[in-house]
Amino acid sequence: xRPHALAAFACALASTLAAAAPFVPAGDTEVVERLPSRxxxxxxxxxxxxxxxQRIAQPANLPVAVSAARAALQRARRSGDPRExxxxxxxxAPWWPLPDPPPAARLLRAMxxxxxxxxxxxxxxxxxxxxxxxxxxxxxxxxxxxxTTVLQVTxxxxxxxxxxxxxxxxxxxxxxxxRVCRAELASLxxxxxxxxxxxxxxxxxxxxxxxxxxxxxxxxxxAERTGDSSAGALYRTALGADPDVYTQAALADWLLAHDRxxxxxxxxxxxxxxxxxxxxxxxxxxxxxxxxxxxxARTLAERxxxxxxxxxxxxxxxxxxxxxxxRGDAPAALPLAVANWAVQKEPxxxxxxVxxxxxxxxxxxxxxxxxxxxATGYRDVRLDAARRQP
Numbered sequence: 001x002r003p004h005a006l007a008a009f010a011c012a013l014a015s016t017l018a019a020a021a022p023f024v025p026a027g028d029t030e031v032v033e034r035l036p037s038r039x040x041x042x043x044x045x046x047x048x049x050x051x052x053x054q055r056i057a058q059p060a061n062l063p064v065a066v067s068a069a070r071a072a073l074q075r076a077r078r079s080g081d082p083r084e085x086x087x088x089x090x091x092x093a094p095w096w097p098l099p100d101p102p103p104a105a106r107l108l109r110a111m112x113x114x115x116x117x118x119x120x121x122x123x124x125x126x127x128x129x130x131x132x133x134x135x136x137x138x139x140x141x142x143x144x145x146x147x148t149t150v151l152q153v154t155x156x157x158x159x160x161x162x163x164x165x166x167x168x169x170x171x172x173x174x175x176x177x178x179r180v181c182r183a184e185l186a187s188l189x190x191x192x193x194x195x196x197x198x199x200x201x202x203x204x205x206x207x208x209x210x211x212x213x214x215x216x217x218x219x220x221x222x223a224e225r226t227g228d229s230s231a232g233a234l235y236r237t238a239l240g241a242d243p244d245v246y247t248q249a250a251l252a253d254w255l256l257a258h259d260r261x262x263x264x265x266x267x268x269x270x271x272x273x274x275x276x277x278x279x280x281x282x283x284x285x286x287x288x289x290x291x292x293x294x295x296x297a298r299t300l301a302e303r304x305x306x307x308x309x310x311x312x313x314x315x316x317x318x319x320x321x322x323x324x325x326x327r328g329d330a331p332a333a334l335p336l337a338v339a340n341w342a343v344q345k346e347p348x349x350x351x352x353x354v355x356x357x358x359x360x361x362x363x364x365x366x367x368x369x370x371x372x373x374x375a376t377g378y379r380d381v382r383l384d385a386a387r388r389q390p
Contacts, residue, residue, distance in 0.1 A: 048071060048072075048075075051064065051067055051068040051071055051091075052068065054068075055068045055091055059093070059094060060094050062095070062102060062104070062105065065091045065092055065094070065095070065105070066091075066104045066105065066108065068087075068088075068091035069088040069089075069091040069092050069108045069112070070088075070108065072084045072085070072087040072088035072091065073085075073088050073108070073111055073112070073115070076088070076115060077244055077245075077246075078242065078244045078245070079245060079273070079274060080244075080245030080246075080274040080275065080276050080277070081273070081274065082115075082312065082314065085112050085115045085116060088108065088111075088112050089109075089112050092105055092108055092109055092112070095109070096109060103129060103135050103136060103139045104136075104139055106125050106128065106129060107125070107129055107139050107142055107143050107146075109125055110122045110123075110125035110126050110129070110143065110146060111146060113125070114146060114149070114150055115314070116312075116314055117314045117343055117344065119150050119153070119154050119343070119344075122146075122150055123147065123150055123151075125143075126143050126144075126146055126147040126150065127147070129143035130143050130144050130147060130166075130170065137171060140170055140171065141167075141170060141171035141173065141174055144163065144166065144167055144170045144171065144174070145167070145174065145177060147163055148160050148163040148164055148167070148181055151163055152181075152184075152185065152346075153344050153345070153346055154343075154344060154345060155344075155345030155372060155376070157185055157188065157189065157376055160181070160185060161182065161185050163181075164178050164181035164182045164185065165178070165182070167181065176202055176205070176206055176211060176215075179198060179202050180199060180202055180214075180215055180218055182198075183195040183198040183199050183202070183218075184199075184218050184222070186198075187222045187225070188225075188347075188376070188378055188379075189376060189377040189378065189379075190377045190378070190379045192222060192225070192226045192379070195222060196219065196222055196223070196226075199215055199218060199219045199222065200219065202215050203215045203216055203219065209240070210240075213237070213238045213239075213240045213247075214238070216234050216237045216238040217234075217235070217238035217247055217250070219234050220232075220234035220235040220237075220238055220250070220251075220254075221250065221347070224254055224257075224382070225347060225379070225380045225381065225382065226379075226381060227381040231254055232251070232254055232255070232258075235247070235250060235251035235254055236251065238251075239251065245274045245276055245277060246276075248267065248268060248271065248277055249276045249277060249280060251267060252264045252267055252268060252277070252280035252284075253280065253348070255267065256280065256283060256284065256287075257382070259287075261283075261284035261285075261287040261288045262284075262288065264280055264281065264283075264284035265281065265284050265285065265288070265290075268280060268281050268284075272296070272299070275300065275303055275315070275318055276318055278296055278299065278300060279300060279318050279321055279322055279326070281296055282296035282297055282300060282322070282326045283321075283325045283326055286325075286326055293326070296326075297322075297326050297327065300322055300326070301322075304318075304319050304322065316336050316337075316339050316340035316343065317337075317340045317344075317348065317349060317352060319336050320333045320334075320336035320337040320340055320352055320356060321333075321352065323336060324337075324352075324355065324356050324359060330356055330359035330360035330361075331360050333356040333359070333360070334356045334357060334359075334360040334362060334365055336356075337349075337352045337353040337355075337356040337357075338353065338365060338368075340352065340353070341353045341368055341369065345372060347380055347382075350369045350372070350373075350378070350380070350383060351380070351382050351383060351386060353365070353366050353368070353369050354366045354369055354383055354386045354387060355386050358386060358387070363387075369383070
């Protein structure tokens, strides 16, 4: 399944800030960052503590490390907390630097690297897992799914399409995933009607609730790109009882695009712990004239500054949105959006760069997006509307 939430983790600063002097705290008492609390259920917290204790006691025990890393990645997918990626990496520490780690460790390493937006390095591990003999079927299947995601996120759609076609051969259980993958790519490249029909059929055919929610999320994104009003209802269906950060942020963005800031505040109430969701709350509060917008803006600025200190490379999209839609500073947003587009090429990244370029009075800065559109056949009504804005 496409791990959307991993792509939403937070930020490294772009070219305009690259030359700035590194931040050094003046003393031990200076606050570098106020970390958001992790929202864990009691049972989940107990499992986390037990796995951590086992890992500390047996650092070279691969099954324990794999369980700990998987649990951390699942929490990351749900919460959007980048610290969980660090916990997963720590669990894999004995195998992390190895050129040929065990398959399960190599897969989890690739998934952590994907979450860190180190896509080229992740693909090297994933390519090996898909092609090498003797890889366990479950590991090969997850590697193949993750590989298609990375190829799509980085704009390598032709390769992603070929990878989609290989999924059923690698693992017969991936038939539905292959259908969704092909339909989504077809919709991106200008065939939305057939894609929508195929996706609706997959949603009807699958008995698994998690898979159906994922398919409905893909359907919602397609509907939004084509201007179909059913997008909002599909996003709601995709949320489920325990929504991940990506789906909540996607619905919030749809609501913001339809001037429903109050609904965003209701949807995301109490989710200030996740940077991506606090960003949407800040935008909604700013539009509504709510004084909480100022507090949210200060908190986000602190978190982005701390990410710069850590030299993270996963917040460019969020920080560009922050500069553009919270601070209203298009000249600061534009280089961040440009740097983000160089790394990932999802619809949200294209729209962000076009908007930032237009708002900064530098429409030529969005030329990489229009070259991509021309080369791939990508279609999105939001891009067309953004291009027409003065």
